Amino acid sequence: MARLRYLEKETASAEQEKILTQLTQKSGKVANMWKIFGHSPHTLEAYMGFSKSLVKGTLDPKLRELAYLKTSTINGCAYCAEGHKGPARRVGVTEQQIQEIANSSESAAFSDLEKLVLRYADELTRTVRTSDDVMAELKKNLSEADIVELNLTVGLANLTNRFNMSFLTDLD
Numbered sequence: 001m002a003r004l005r006y007l008e009k010e011t012a013s014a015e016q017e018k019i020l021t022q023l024t025q026k027s028g029k030v031a032n033m034w035k036i037f038g039h040s041p042h043t044l045e046a047y048m049g050f051s052k053s054l055v056k057g058t059l060d061p062k063l064r065e066l067a068y069l070k071t072s073t074i075n076g077c078a079y080c081a082e083g084h085k086g087p088a089r090r091v092g093v094t095e096q097q098i099q100e101i102a103n104s105s106e107s108a109a110f111s112d113l114e115k116l117v118l119r120y121a122d123e124l125t126r127t128v129r130t131s132d133d134v135m136a137e138l139k140k141n142l143s144e145a146d147i148v149e150l151n152l153t154v155g156l157a158n159l160t161n162r163f164n165m166s167f168l169t170d171l172d
Contacts, residue, residue: 003167006035015041023048032169033079033160051156059142059149061091066114067121067150069093069101071157074125079164079171080157113141117150124154 009017009030019041023034037044054064065088072080085098097114100107104118116137123130138147163169 002032002036002169004036004039006032007038008035012038013041019044029172031083031172033083033164036167036169037163054149054153054156057145057149059146059153062088062093063114063117063146063150064153065091065093066097066101066110067117067153068157069098070104070118070121071125071154072161073101074122075158075161075165077161077165079169080161082171116141120150121154121157124151125158 007016007020009020012020016038020030020034020038023038023044024030034044037047055061057064065084068084069081069088072084088098089095094109096109097104097107100109101118104110104115110118116134120130120134120138123134135147138150142150
């Protein structure tokens, strides 16, 4: 059970209800994460704008989702890992890649570039630093804009993982 109550539209303030309505999924359901985040509508709105800016960036969506999944797997955030499987599949991440993300460095399911991106996500998540060799390889394979977006994706995943794990957000 979550450590904070889930906001429901019926009991939300006008400002809270407005943002929850914007985040209602096609199924008519609001994700549990938004029901907690909605307690602070202005920060949720800022989070959503930032998150959407990454989706509109130049980084290959498949690389973005692989990095997000890797980060969530390292952190043990089942909520985020589960929540990103659908978007990952939609951008070309295979079931085998999803299953083997924890051991990506040894898996034949990933290209060299994908392994590099996953190694970067791993380093950044575990040590908050990037080795010189990984950065040099990233520079050979991605634009500087892509590298910035990759870094911010891993950072956003770490933020979201900590948010959901701290509050014990239940799977939707």
